[in-house]
Amino acid sequence: AADAKNAAVLLTPENEPAVARWVEVHGKSAGAEWLPLTLDTFLSSDRSTLTREADGSVSAGGDRPEKDTYTVAATTAFTNVTALRLEVLRDERLPMKGPGRQDNGNLHLSEFEVRLLAAGSTNGTKLKIKRATADFDQEGWTIQHALDGNEKTAWGIYPRVGESHVAVFEFESPVKLAAGAKLVVALKQLHGGGHLIGRFRLSATDSPGANAEAVLPLVSAGLKVSREQRTAEQRLAIAAHALRQHAQDESAKLPAPAQVFAVKFGMEPKPVHILKRVDIDKLGKLAEPGALAAIAELPGRFALANPKREADRRVALADWLADPRNPLTWRSAANRVWHFHFGRGLCDTPSDFGKMGGVPSHPELLDWLACELRDGGSLKRIHRLIVTSATYRQSSQCLVTSNQSSARRPLITNHLPLTNHFSDPTTTDANNTYLWRMNRSRLDAESFRDAVLTVSGRLDLTLGGPGVQHFKLSKGPQATPKVDYTPFDWDAPGAGRRSIYRVVWRGIADPFMEALDFPDAALLQPTRPFSASALQALTLFNNDFVLRHSEHFAARVEKLGADAPSRAKAAVRLAFQRAATPEEVRAMSAYAEQHGLAALGRVLFNSNEFLFIN
Known part of the structure; x- marks a missing residue:
């Protein structure tokens, strides 16, 4: 309503109190006396033709360059100037009636600069501008951009084209004008695209800075007279300005918006x-909504009241997946849990339970676990069941040989086929399919990182909140930014948070995590790859993350022991969660005395006992 100057809305009795309050608070400041500058010269840096108009304004015509700078030298009757006012004026001759020369009527003022030129001088003194206000700012193109020294930013007024606008620039201190002194104003319009000012007028005031507010002359004139003496046009202009400012003030009081996920029903599929x-x-023929027909207990087609409603299709699929009669969902979930603990699922193709996938090594066990998960509904219960089992608590060391098989035979006969009860499992079941020992598995990248943070005393257990970027972002050659992992400060706030809060940049991997087989986030990978290479050892020994946390580990160990042997024992206790042997104490004490406790920490972090789950 304010933009449209709708009197039926703005001048209602309901709005009168808000307008009256604004006039009471801002009436004096908005009613500052402004006098147009007396123009001496006005020049264009490019091909624009500048013409003085009868009202003291300047209009631009002729060719329209991409960029331009208007330079105006002028005098004023004031001896002390506190602020300058720039009016960009509506003009019927301009595209969309201005006030800009661009085809859409917009303008971009990149910089507003003022110099004081003493009489007879050719080099002016640049004046400092403390504050700038405008009656309207285009979103993202505020009047503050005219003072930021950046030619790529600017003040704009779109979409409120076809009407006049005003901006006020307040000096840091009053400018004293001696006889013959001039003010030289540069209106830099360097953004490009022909976003030039079409018509403008410059005015000055000697009112205190707090009294110089950016309001249109029509509003200012109306505030200088009593309410009864104002014209209908002045009353409407004051109401529009006051209510727009009131709406902005009330909006600023609202809490910061929170990002939420919104869902809208799509069109017909x-x-x-x-x-x-x-x-x-x-x-x-037309394919009907449905799922796998191979599941005998469930229908292959969805019985929908309205098959054309996409939301109903999604609900039907969710119900089909979570149906207690659907063995695929529960087997897959149980297999995933088993895979997490043993490094390999009972079915070694967790993403494929079909004909092309692997055959479960223990189908009855898989079905039993699936039923436990389905009926109990608790993942924690399944985790506890597995980790307290005799199978999980086996050692991963291969102790069975052809000469020792009799010692281990009672423990493995329940796992191996009957024909293999008297065979050596290292040859009969070299892949450990029947779990006659625990699988040897290494900590994954995230677990290793969190383990290092834990033993070094730097793990931050704060829950929730935004993720942490372990890299520095800068502008790249194209749309994708440059991601640099090298300069990250591992002592920065949030650097010690658990890996679940680590921001993963898809397509630009963290070299440290990648060396430990962290999967490519741009690809679908049902299982974690495993590799063992010299690069991993070098990474674990020389990466900045390991180096810095080795120092934190050393500082923690130093507080736990008074001499080298006691510190060696403390280091082993922290890293391996066991007591150190006498041989380890002697070797580690000597190493720490020669190379330091931080170097000992690097050795422990790179050891098999720290890296691998026994």
Whole structure:
């Protein structure tokens, strides 16, 4: 309503109190006396033709360059100037009636600069501007951009084109004008695209800075007279300005907006046809909403009241997946849990339970676990069940040889096929399919990082909140920014948070995590890859993360012991969660005395006992 100057809305009795309050508070400041500058010269740095108008304004015509700077030298009757006012004026001759020369009526003022030129001088003194205000700012193009020294930013007024606007620039201190002194104003319009000012007027005031507010002359004139003496046009202009400012003030009091996820029902789903001989030009019958028909206990097609409603299709699929009669969901979930603990699932293709996938090594056990998960509904219960089992608590060391098999045979006969009860499992079941020992598995990248943080005393257990970027972002050659992991400060706030809060940049991997087989986030990977290479050892020994936390580990160990042997024992206790042997104490004490406790920490972090789960 304020933009449209809708009197039926702005001048209602309901709005009168808000307008009256604004006039009472801002009436004096908005009613400052402004006098147009007396123009001596006005020049264009490019091809624009500047013309003085009868009202003291300057209009731009002729060719429209991409960029331009208008320079105005002028005098004023004031001997002390506290602020300058720039009016960009509506003009019927301009595109969209201005006030800009761009085809859409907009303008971009990149910089507003003022110099004081003493009489007879050719080099002016640049004046400092403390504050700038405007009656309207385009979103993202505020009047503050005219003072930031950046030619790529600017003040704009779109979409409120076709009307006049005003900006006020307050000096840091009053400018004293001696006889013959001039003010030289530069209006830099360097953003490009022909966003030039079409018509403007400059005015000065000697009112105190707090009294110089950016309001249109029509508003200022109306505030200088009593309410009864104002014209209808002045009353409407004051109401529009006051209510717009009131709305902005009230909006500023609102709490910061919170980002939420919103869902909108889509349009009718596109029809999908069965293709004859896989030819996209030969459409067969229409495919109906459904799921796998191979699940005998569940229908292969969804019975929907409205098949054209996409939300109903999604609900039907969710119900099908979570149905207690659907063995696929529960087997897959149970297999995933087993895979997490043993490094390999009972079915070694966790993403494929079909004909092309692997055959479960223990199908009855998989079904039993799936039923436990389905009926109990507790993942914690399944985790506890597995980690307290005799199978999980086995050692991963291969102690069975052809000469020792009799000692271990009672423990493995329940796992191996009957024909292999008297065979050596290292040859009969070299892949440990039947779990006659625990699988040897290494900590994954995230677990290793969190383990180092834990033993060094730097793990931050804060829950929730935004993720932490372990890299520095800068502008890249194209749309993708440059991601640099090298300069990250490992003592920065949040650097010690758990790896679950680590920001993963898809396509630009963290070299440290990548060396430890962290998967490519741009690809779908059902299982973690495993590799053992010299690069991993070098990374674990020389990466900045390891180096810095070795120092924190050393500082922690130093507080736990008074001499080298006691510190060696403390280091082993922290890193391996066991007591050190006498041989380890002697070797580690000597190493720490020669190379320091931080170097000992690097050795422990790189050891098999720290890296691998026994």
